[in-house]
Structure formats: structure tokens, C-alpha cells
Amino acid sequence: MINLAGRDILYGWGKFVFTGLGLGLLIGVTLSMAGIYRGLVDDGRVLLQNGGADLWVVQRDTLGPYAEPSSVRDDAYRGLLGIRGVAAAGNVTYLTMQIQHQRGEVRVMLVGFEPGHPGEPGYLVAGRPITRAHYEAIADLRSGLKLGERIRIRRHEYTVVGLTRRMVSSGGDPMIFVPLKDAQEVQFLRDNDALVNERARTAANPAFNRPGVPGLLEAVQASQASSHNVNVVMLRLAPGADEAVVAREIRRWKHLEAYTRADMDEILVAKLIATSAKQIFMFLVILSIVSAAIVAFIIYTMTLNKVREIAVLKLIGARNRTIAAMILQQALGLGAIGFIVGKTAATLWAPIFPKYVLLLPGDAVLGAILVLAISALASIVAIRAALRVDPATAIGG
Amino acid sequence: MTQPAIEISGLTKRYGEGDAAVDALKGVDMIVQPGEVVGLIGPSGSGKSTLLKCLGAVIEPTSGRMALAGETIYDNGWKVSDLRALRRDRIGYVFQAPYLIPFLDVTDNVAVLPMLAGVSNAKARERAREMLAALDVGHRAQAQVPQLSGGEQQRVAIARALVNRAPIILADEPTAPLDSERALTVIRILNEMAQRFGTAIIVVTHDEKIIPTFRRIYHIRDGRTYEEAGEARAA
Structure with missing residues (x-):
């Protein structure tokens, strides 16, 4: 037929x-x-994978750093390195913001990291890693930035020295990596007017400006102008270490929350993008x-x-x-x-x-x-x- | 004595029930011999199409008897189990319009009938080409339907009706859309085919120009048939 x-x-x-x-x-x-x-x-998943971490240590009772705000002291890594099975630790900050460049502006996730520690970009497709302590940046290709381009982030200008691919936030914003100290300043340091105003308020507070206690006011004011917090401490474990055991130790003794890769995957997939x-x-x-x-x-x-x-x-x-x-x-x-x-x-x-x-x-x-x-x-x-x-x-x- | 190709006696068809019932056929009698072309003439609403549908096994009569080549197919109920096969193998249809299938070429429009009967595609096409040649449209075998003239399309439709060597052809106003010359050509072809293949053909028509060509005519009026005497027609 x-x-x-x-x-x-x-x-x-x-x-x-x-x-x-x-x-x-x-x-x-x-x-x-x-x-x-x-x-x-x-x-x-790429976000989790490219950080090179096995555990994410964040503020207790939070789902940070991607799903909820998290604040951890930046010296907490010292105690974490002392736990059996932890091979390396890296402080990382995340901040979603709008940055300006020569051809306009772009929404990015600013990542503060410590070169050579967990949290640094996994690989570069162009340029070089950050070698200077300040004002260098590595940008994802999706940001549209080019090598050598100068971008302004809050108070300072940064030079793009390296480019990555597929390094974006869970919201799809391209990442820009800068040295941790710079990122902390961007995230926590207020503008000059606000600082002057805050100093005046502190000086007017008799509790911090006691005539008989020299140096107290300066110490308080200095603490207000600097930050020693990060959003997450990323840990890389030694070969053979059980991430669940290490995470349990951290929760028990360090008063912090620790998530394994499976936990973070669950948070990202089942909660954040659900x-x-x-x-x-x-x-x-x-x-x-x-x-x-x-x-x-x-x-x-x-x-x-x-x-x-x-x-x-x-x-x-x-x-x-x-x-x-x-x-x-x-x-x-x-x-x-x-x-x-x-x-x-x-x-x-x-x-x-x-x-x-x-x-x-x-x-x-x-x-x-x-x-x-x-x-x-x-x-x-x-x-x-x-x-x-x-x-x-x-x-x- | 050969068996009549078509033998109908006391055929009735009632549509609806009770007060709304309409008797479209009130006792039709008809005999058509093999190789005979018979005209069926009547005004609109007289029951022509109903008779054709009953004979074509597409609607069921209410009562009476119908036999094809001596085999009773209806006697107050169908006597054949597969009406589809009956229609496919023993009855050919030619319609007012050719109703060719536009997405098939001329050969396949004819070959589709034997193909439906289970004949291989190659064999069916061979038979189709033979039949098209017999109807003088063999040269259009590869053409598409829209490329044919009205007369050519009607010849292809006749070829389709004949290709399975059906002993009966029911032609429902086959010349209605044609001019006199083409209409007479179609009737000539039907007569030739009836003679050549021994096919009994009933032609339903209003067409005054072809009525004189029939040797026998059945008039149908108010659901009853009246045969016009052969002597009268011969005269």
C-alpha cells in the first residue's frame, strides 16, 4: 500500500x-x-566545582554564602586548619553589585579571595592570575570586560589581568575576582562622609569617650572603619578525609555551620533555584x-x-x-x-x-x-x- | 441463461421513526444484466441517491432483497459480513465530480483500489496503467490531478471504478459538470467498458442530452421505479 x-x-x-x-x-x-x-x-554546580572546596564553613543557622547572608570572622580559618583532615582554608567574600567600565556598566558578583587558597578561580582562559595585593581583577567573559581594561569598583580602579569562563553566580551574574582585602573594603567600608559622621557620633557617646581612658575612642573608631569578616571559609580536605566527619567536628567545636558539596548542591538546586x-x-x-x-x-x-x-x-x-x-x-x-x-x-x-x-x-x-x-x-x-x-x-x- | 448482475425486489428504505418517518424507497424492483448500461432518472427527492446508497452498501435498506450476480447480499438484512470488502471488490463508483485524490498522481489514483485489496504496488500500478490506456488517458498516467481537464479526470474516475473488475458500477450523475460532447464521450466510454468487461452500469442522471443513449431506463418517482418499455425506447 x-x-x-x-x-x-x-x-x-x-x-x-x-x-x-x-x-x-x-x-x-x-x-x-x-x-x-x-x-x-x-x-x-560549576560555581561549587570551580571554587575547589570540599567544605563551606558559614555563619551558624544560615544557608550562606549563596542562599543567605553569612558573616564569619576572617581569622576563623586558623582554628579550622587545626581540625584533623583539613588541608587548606581560604576566606571568601561575595557581593552582588553594579560596576562601571569604559563601555557602560554591568551587574556582577564581586568575589574576594586569597590567591593560592580555596575559592580562587579554577582556571583562566586568558591573562594571568592576580599577583599584586591590590587593584587587580579577574573577570568572567560574560561580563564583557577585556584584558587590560580598567574598571571602577567603589573607591578604586582595578585592572583586569585575567579572564575566566563559566564563573557566574547562581543568579547568572558574571563573577569578578579581586584580592580579599579589597573585597572586604568594598563590602564593609563606608564612604568618607558616613565615616566622619560615625566618628562624631561615637565621640559624642560618653561610653566610648571617657576622659580617663586614653585611646579608647580611637580604638572604637578604628574598629568601625575596618572589617575582619568574610562570608565563607572554604576548606579543602586532605586525601582520605571524611567530609561528613570534618563538618560534624566544625559544627560541634567551632560554633559555625559547615556544608559538604552535597549539602551545597542541595541548597543551590533544591532551595535557591527551586x-x-x-x-x-x-x-x-x-x-x-x-x-x-x-x-x-x-x-x-x-x-x-x-x-x-x-x-x-x-x-x-x-x-x-x-x-x-x-x-x-x-x-x-x-x-x-x-x-x-x-x-x-x-x-x-x-x-x-x-x-x-x-x-x-x-x-x-x-x-x-x-x-x-x-x-x-x-x-x-x-x-x-x-x-x-x-x-x-x-x-x- | 446468465444470472442478472443486479436484481432488486421490493426494496424499501425508511428514514426516521413514528410521525417523522419518511419512506424514501417504497418497493423498488430492478434487474440489470451484465454488460448493460441502464439509466435511472427521477426528480430531486425521488429516491435516486437512496437507491444508489443501498445498492452501494453504504446505507442499510429497511426491507426487500438485493442480489449481485445471483448472490443475495441483502434479504431483510445484510447477508455479507464485510461490506467494506463488498464495496471494494464488487462495486465501482463514479461520482458527479471525479473526486480524485489530489495528492496522488493519476496512476496511483487508480492503483489505490487494487492496493487496498492487497495487490502489490507494482502489480496494482500495472493494472492501473492498462485501465488508463483502455480509457485513452494512458499518456497522462504520471500527471497530477490538477493538471487534467474535467473530461480526463472523469475518465480516470471511471478507470478507478473499473480497475478491480467490479461487476457493477454505480455512476451518480457522471456527466453533470461536462459539456454535451464530453458527456456523450463519457457515456460512450461507459458503454464500451460495459461491453468489454461485462460490467453492469447504473447511471443516475438528469442530463437530457444523454438520456436518449440508454437502451433501458428506470424512472423513479416517490420511491417507486417504473421501467420504460424497451419497444418505446427503440421507437
Whole structure:
């Protein structure tokens, strides 16, 4: 038996291809939504991976440093290094902010780190590591910054000496790495007017400005103008050390919270991006329903346009399954064209998205199966309509 | 004596029930011999299409008897289990419009019938080409339907009706959209095919220009048939 569906598609290929193209763009949006979700999760995981840490030590009762604010004294690392199994410790600060550069401004996550310690960028794609104690920066490519470019962050100008890739916050903001001391100043040091005002307030407070206690006022004022806090202490463990045991020790003796990589993964994926993921999932569901409705409508309309041919086919002896197969094959063909167009479109426009879009082959395979399943389901209405066509309608009167 | 190709007696068809019931056929009698082309003429609403649908096994009569080549297919109930196969193998249809399938070429429009009967694609196409040649449209075998003229399309439709060697063809106003010359050509072709293949053909028509070509005519009025005497037509 000849393939009726194939012949019909070839006969009206222009209409079919353009319909598939429209459907494909919708499928492309659906695949991109899945890619955005995957990108969110992957950004979070890369964030954890690139820091080179096995444990994240943060303020007790917080989910910091990515999900909640966390403040830890920057000398806490000394005590942490004394715990069995801890090989290296690094203080890290995070601050999301807007920075200005020569061509405009960009929203970034400013990371303060100690070179050679956990928390430094995992690798560079251009330039060199930070070698000076101040005013050098490493920027992610997504920031749009170039090597040698000077950027202003609060009070000082920094020179971009290195570039990284895929170093973004869980919100998708590109990271800029600067020396820890600079980052602490950016995060905690107030502007000069505020400092003068604060000093005057402190001097006016008799508790801090006692005539009989020389040096007290200066000491208090100095403490107000500097900070010795960080957001997290990242630990790298010695080979063979059990991260769960070390984390338990830290919680018990150091009055701090310690998260393993699995814990952080859970916090990032299940808590921090959970709402975004649900939002995207809802979009996926709605787009899938819309795609199914469009396929159903198109196939139904195409079927109604062939009522006379279907009646003739039935009159001359075509089985119901021949008619149903023709419509089902057309729906699957439309779905297949839509998927190919959608996958191509999603792949082409993924790099244009400001956030990372990760299109996994597994998702593509699942998407193809879903598209074909939805197409098959969507053809049911049309098949039912075709099977109801009375062969007697081919005979006039 | 050969068996009549079509034998109908006391055929009735009632639509609806109770007060709303309409008797479209009130006892139709008809006999058509193999190789005979018979006209069926009647005004609108007289029951022509209903009779054609009953004979074409697409609607069920209410009562009566129908036999094809001596085999009873209906006797106050269907006597064949597979009406689809009956329609496919033993009845050919020619419609007012050709109703060719636009997405198939000319050959496949004809070959689709034997293909539906399980004949291989190659064999079915061979049979289709033979039939198209017999109807003088063999040179258009590879053409697409929209490329054909109205007359050519109707010839292809006749080829489709004949390709399975169906002993009966039901033609529902096959010349309605054609001019006189083409209409007469179609009737000539139907007569030739009836002679050549021994096919019994019933032509439903209003077309005054082709009515004189029939050797026998059944008039249908108010659900009853009246045969016009052969002598009268011969005269």
C-alpha cells in the first residue's frame, strides 16, 4: 500500500513545512526553557566545582554564602586548619553589585579571595592570575570586560589581568575576582562622609569617650572603619578525609555551620533555584499544552479539508486503520519537522541568551519522544473526526 | 441463461421513526444484466441517491432483497459480513465530480483500489496503467490531478471504478459538470467498458442530452421505479 500520508505531505509540502516551521519555533522555545533550567542548575554546580572546596564553613543557622547572608570572622580559618583532615582554608567574600567600565556598566558578583587558597578561580582562559595585593581583577567573559581594561569598583580602579569562563553566580551574574582585602573594603567600608559622621557620633557617646581612658575612642573608631569578616571559609580536605566527619567536628567545636558539596548542591538546586525551576517548569507545561493544541488544531483542520477524499477512500474500501494511519503519520511528520526546526533554532539562539543555556542530548532525545507522543495524542481528535466520516457522503443527494 | 448482475425486489428504505418517518424507497424492483448500461432518472427527492446508497452498501435498506450476480447480499438484512470488502471488490463508483485524490498522481489514483485489496504496488500500478490506456488517458498516467481537464479526470474516475473488475458500477450523475460532447464521450466510454468487461452500469442522471443513449431506463418517482418499455425506447 502506498504511503498516503507521505504523498499528502509531498503534495502540500509548502504548507506543511511552514506549519512545521511555526510549530518548530514553539518547540525551540520549549527546548530553550529546558536549557535555561539546565543552565541554572549547571551554573550552580560549576560555581561549587570551580571554587575547589570540599567544605563551606558559614555563619551558624544560615544557608550562606549563596542562599543567605553569612558573616564569619576572617581569622576563623586558623582554628579550622587545626581540625584533623583539613588541608587548606581560604576566606571568601561575595557581593552582588553594579560596576562601571569604559563601555557602560554591568551587574556582577564581586568575589574576594586569597590567591593560592580555596575559592580562587579554577582556571583562566586568558591573562594571568592576580599577583599584586591590590587593584587587580579577574573577570568572567560574560561580563564583557577585556584584558587590560580598567574598571571602577567603589573607591578604586582595578585592572583586569585575567579572564575566566563559566564563573557566574547562581543568579547568572558574571563573577569578578579581586584580592580579599579589597573585597572586604568594598563590602564593609563606608564612604568618607558616613565615616566622619560615625566618628562624631561615637565621640559624642560618653561610653566610648571617657576622659580617663586614653585611646579608647580611637580604638572604637578604628574598629568601625575596618572589617575582619568574610562570608565563607572554604576548606579543602586532605586525601582520605571524611567530609561528613570534618563538618560534624566544625559544627560541634567551632560554633559555625559547615556544608559538604552535597549539602551545597542541595541548597543551590533544591532551595535557591527551586522557585525559578518551578517557574520554568510551569512554562514548559504550558508550552507543551500549547504545542499539543496547535498540532491538534492543525491536524484537525487538515483532516477536515480532506473529508471528501476520506469519504471516497472509505467508500472504495479503505480500512479505518488505513485512514487513521494516514492522519497519525501526518501528525508525527509535523512533530518531527517541528522538533528538527525547534532543536536547530534552540541550538542557534542559545549563545545569544544572557544566561547560560545548557541543551543536553538526553533532553533532546526526551524532547523528541515527548513531541512525537504529543503529536500522536493530538491526532486523536482528527482521527475520531475522520472515522466518523460517512462514506455515503461521497455519493450525492 | 446468465444470472442478472443486479436484481432488486421490493426494496424499501425508511428514514426516521413514528410521525417523522419518511419512506424514501417504497418497493423498488430492478434487474440489470451484465454488460448493460441502464439509466435511472427521477426528480430531486425521488429516491435516486437512496437507491444508489443501498445498492452501494453504504446505507442499510429497511426491507426487500438485493442480489449481485445471483448472490443475495441483502434479504431483510445484510447477508455479507464485510461490506467494506463488498464495496471494494464488487462495486465501482463514479461520482458527479471525479473526486480524485489530489495528492496522488493519476496512476496511483487508480492503483489505490487494487492496493487496498492487497495487490502489490507494482502489480496494482500495472493494472492501473492498462485501465488508463483502455480509457485513452494512458499518456497522462504520471500527471497530477490538477493538471487534467474535467473530461480526463472523469475518465480516470471511471478507470478507478473499473480497475478491480467490479461487476457493477454505480455512476451518480457522471456527466453533470461536462459539456454535451464530453458527456456523450463519457457515456460512450461507459458503454464500451460495459461491453468489454461485462460490467453492469447504473447511471443516475438528469442530463437530457444523454438520456436518449440508454437502451433501458428506470424512472423513479416517490420511491417507486417504473421501467420504460424497451419497444418505446427503440421507437
